[in-house]
Amino acid sequence: MGYIDSHAHLTSKEFDGDRDEVIRRAQDAGVTAIVNPGTDLEDSRLAVELADRYTHVYACVGFHPHEAAKAGDGELEAIEELSRHPKVVGIGEIGLDFHYDFSPRDVQERMFREQLALARRRNLPVVIHSREAMDLTMSIVEEAVRDDGEWRNGAQPARYPAPRGVFHCFAGDVGTAWRLLDLGFSLSLPGIVTFKNSASAAAVAASIPIEHLLLETDSPYLAPVPLRGTRNEPANIPLIAAAIGRLQHLSPDDVGRGTNYAALKLFGIGELGAPRFTYTLRDAVYVNLTIRCNADCVFCDRKGEAVIKGINLRIEKEPEPEEVIAEIGDPRRYKEVVFCGYGEPTIRLDALKQIARWVKDHGGRTRLNTNGHGNVINKRNILPELAGLLDGVSVSLNATDPGQYGRLMRLDGPLFFNAMLDFTREAVRHIGHVLLTVVDLEDVDQEKARQIAADLGAEFHSRPYF
Ligand code: SF4
Ligand SMILES: [Zn+2]
Structure with a gap:
């Protein structure tokens, strides 16, 4: 069956010593695809290079809210150009982080809105990071979904498709999760679902249809139990799948099939199996x-x-x-x-x-x-x-x-x-x-x-x- 790690920062310097081995270990563990999001222009370029080297690695390109203030003149245009690469499957990770506030909030917000619009122009999904900023993130997404995205194709009015995407490392409650689903978005849960003190993530994992959930490690961060505190890597995905399976009373294969379908719908990665009797x-x-x-x-x-x-x-x-x-x-x-x-x-x-x-x-x-x-x-x-x-x-x-x-x-x-x-x-x-x-x-x-x-x-x- 196999799993898709929908969010791993393989380009991170933590993997400089053994990146190829990490990718090989993931394959051995049944990880059939890995999506590597970018955090700024340089990192997005690295993500695309990595995706070019490995058939089962895909890239997203974009500015993380932490790096929003770093975006210089013309860098978003460069991201848009990069997004035309065939292995780029989304714009991300983008969003708001009011926990660390590494970039001023107004700059984060502007970059988030601009990249949402960019994703829409390119008909790509977005990978959203939202930390201690869920209300504003939700209202920006809701506004983008409501906006009918009209543009002009010569004399003809035309429409951009509605924005779609995934809230990665989702940290909201069950009600917010369902609001997102209603907007046509998905969510992904990392190793936090294996932590003992993660009642909220467990409640979300238990109540969201598996075909709207994606698996992610968020490597090198958030290693699942029993590896908590160590450097995380995509090969650990089966631990997260098993935890979600226990919460939904599904087998690991059921979790793999359901979450792979979510990744297929969102990123176009993988394929739907043949029809079954x-x-x-x-x-x-x-x-x-x-x-x-x-x-x-x-x-x-x-x-x-x-x-x-x-x-x-x-x-x-x-x-x-x-x-x-x-x-x-x-x-x-x-x-x-x-x-x-x-x-x-x-x-x-x-x-x-x-x-x-x-x-x-x-x-x-x-x-x-x-x-x-x-x-x-x-x-x-x-x-x-x-x-x-x-x-x-x-x-x-x-x-x-x-x-x-x-x-x-x-x-x-x-x-x-x-x-x-x-x-x-x-x-x-x-x-x-x-x-x-x-x-x-x-x-x-x-x-x-x-x-x-x-x-x-x-x-x-x-x-x-x-
Ligand atoms: S299979 Fe028929 S009865 Fe069942 S949900 Fe679909 S339309 Fe309704
Ligand atoms: Zn990330």
Whole structure:
């Protein structure tokens, strides 16, 4: 699988004695790419040179807030010129540091704004450093996102793309992290997540979808436990990935895949894997029978990229039951086989039944994740047919009010809301173990959802948005 170290200062003088060895050690440790941000013009040039020498090293160019006051005449133009190099994947690191105040604050702010604009002109992401200046950093970023970036292409008005980027070494709280995600930004967490006294970083690491998180060492600084206090290097990334994995209950491979996808979207580094009929996550195997669905939920990316935690589910052809069975292998290796995918599995009822029967015959456990519309889709009560084939069913409740349900799923609310309730009731009767899941969003009435589940004899599960 491998990991991407999205932030390492390999050009730093701490590596002058053994830079090549450090890069080799990183490769041996499974680091497939390293992004080296620049801190001033000279360092940015070194970063580009290093990226030129190593295929898996990439550069960002820019002025760090510490160095903002050092930028002489024409140096930002030189940064912009440098950013045209094919191994340059971003503008950074830029931002505000009011902890050390090595450059006057007004100069830091001006340089930050100018480099944000530069990144936008060049259609490159930014790598943001923000220390004890989160409020101002956020308001500058929010302002940049709101600005529609109009420019003129001859007589025609045109638009620059919205700014995007990553907050590196993110030190804000969970609320700020989600605000950033809403702005289309990502964040990266260094070895701080392994420190015992890092409750805030741990809370962020636990609650942000893995595909919006990047891994970083911030070498040579911030070595993770148990190497804390030593010179840090990219080969230590697996320690950070393991800590995030523990917080999210994900395997190191899951963390690698999710964070690599975040790096791919941001920097264009690496590639998305081939579309999958089956995939493993935590200790279960998931079956992607179809990406078709009778609904069209406003929050669903089925018609978009259809990627979950870095796994590509955009299948071009639906799998035959035999293909799925061959991929599952021995079902006893997994806690359960889950029919899920990026579509509604009951659309392929026959295939689902055939696979489920095989899994049960071979000692495995099965679960169906569904929108609960299977009886409408198949024009009959399908639950008696599924008795004995499924060990559990999870039905998405989505909303507690039929009108809201219809608006969220873009279908006839009352009709499908009632169909979903009937399906759940029948599932309790024929399958037994039924979970009604609701997304933990502010505008969903959790108490009412809990009551609906209780009335139907189903268990209730409130899950995070991702
Ligand atoms: S029911 Fe599920 S698969 Fe269908 S559109 Fe909604 S979220 Fe997507
Ligand atoms: Zn840095």
